[in-house]
Amino acid sequence: MRHRLLRWAALGLAIVAIVAVGLPVFSVLQPDYYRRYPSLGPRMDHWTTSTHSRIACGECHVEPGFGGFVSFSARAIPAFYSQLASGPDTTNLLQPPSRAACQKCHTTYRAVAPSGDLLIPHKAHVEVLKMECTACHKDLVHSLNKDGFNRPMMQTCLTCHDGDKATAECIKCHTRKQTPATHKKADWLRVHGVAAASQDCAQCHDWTPGYCAECHEKRPASHVGNWKKGHAVPATERGDGCLVCHGGEEFCKTCH
Known part of the structure; x- marks a missing residue:
C-alpha cells in the first residue's frame, strides 16, 4: 500500500513538473502571448497578414536543434512566471x-x-x-x-x-x-542642377536621405582664402553654374 502511494505521489509530482515546465514554454510560443505587449501588438498584426502567418513562432525564433530549444526554455520559464506575477514587461523572449x-x-x-x-x-x-x-x-x-x-x-x-x-x-x-549617359559627361556636375528641374531624380536617388545635401551643404574647395575679392573672374567663366547654389541673380545683388 505504501509503495503504491509513493508511486502515485511520484506520478503526481512528475505531472506537476511537466506542467510547470511545459506550460511556460508552450505559452510564450503563442502569438497571443505577445499581443499583451503594447509595443508588440502592431508587430503581431503585421505577422497575421504576412506570408509567414501560418508559420509557428518557434519555427523561426527558436534556434534549430535540441540545444536551441533548451536555451530558449531556460529564458522562457523564469520570464513566464515573473510576468505572471508582475504583468507584461518590455522583455522580448523571441530573438531575431x-x-x-x-x-x-x-x-x-x-x-x-x-x-x-x-x-x-x-x-x-x-x-x-x-x-x-x-x-x-x-x-x-x-x-x-x-x-x-x-x-x-x-x-x-x-x-x-x-x-x-x-x-x-x-x-x-x-x-x-x-548609369545614364548624361551622368558620364565631363560637365555633368556643373549642369545637373538645371537637368534636375525636368527629370525625376528620385527614381534612383530617393534611397539616400539628404542625397543632394552631401555636396550642396559643403563649402566648395575654391571658396577659401580671399575668395570674396577674387570671385568675379571664376564667376564670369562659370556663368550660370554659380546659380546652382546661389539661387539666382538676386543673390549677387545683395552686394553688387
Whole structure:
C-alpha cells in the first residue's frame, strides 16, 4: 500500500513538473502571448497578414536543434512566471531568426529578385560572407518599411554597397538601371542642377536621405582664402553654374 502511494505521489509530482515546465514554454510560443505587449501588438498584426502567418513562432525564433530549444526554455520559464506575477514587461523572449532557422525553409539558390531587375546572389551573401538573413530582411514579417512594403530598401543595401565595403556600381546589381549617359559627361556636375528641374531624380536617388545635401551643404574647395575679392573672374567663366547654389541673380545683388 505504501509503495503504491509513493508511486502515485511520484506520478503526481512528475505531472506537476511537466506542467510547470511545459506550460511556460508552450505559452510564450503563442502569438497571443505577445499581443499583451503594447509595443508588440502592431508587430503581431503585421505577422497575421504576412506570408509567414501560418508559420509557428518557434519555427523561426527558436534556434534549430535540441540545444536551441533548451536555451530558449531556460529564458522562457523564469520570464513566464515573473510576468505572471508582475504583468507584461518590455522583455522580448523571441530573438531575431538566425540564418539556420531561415534555411529550414529557404534556400540560397535565388540570384534574382522577383521583379527580375535586381541581381541578388544569396549564396554569396549567406554562404560565403556568412551574413544573417535579417541583416537585409529586417522588415519582412513583423513590420513594414517606410514605403509600406516588406522588401528591403535600397538604403539597407547601401550600408555595405558604399563603394568601399562592396561595389556601388549600378550595373552590378540592377539589370535595367545603368548609369545614364548624361551622368558620364565631363560637365555633368556643373549642369545637373538645371537637368534636375525636368527629370525625376528620385527614381534612383530617393534611397539616400539628404542625397543632394552631401555636396550642396559643403563649402566648395575654391571658396577659401580671399575668395570674396577674387570671385568675379571664376564667376564670369562659370556663368550660370554659380546659380546652382546661389539661387539666382538676386543673390549677387545683395552686394553688387
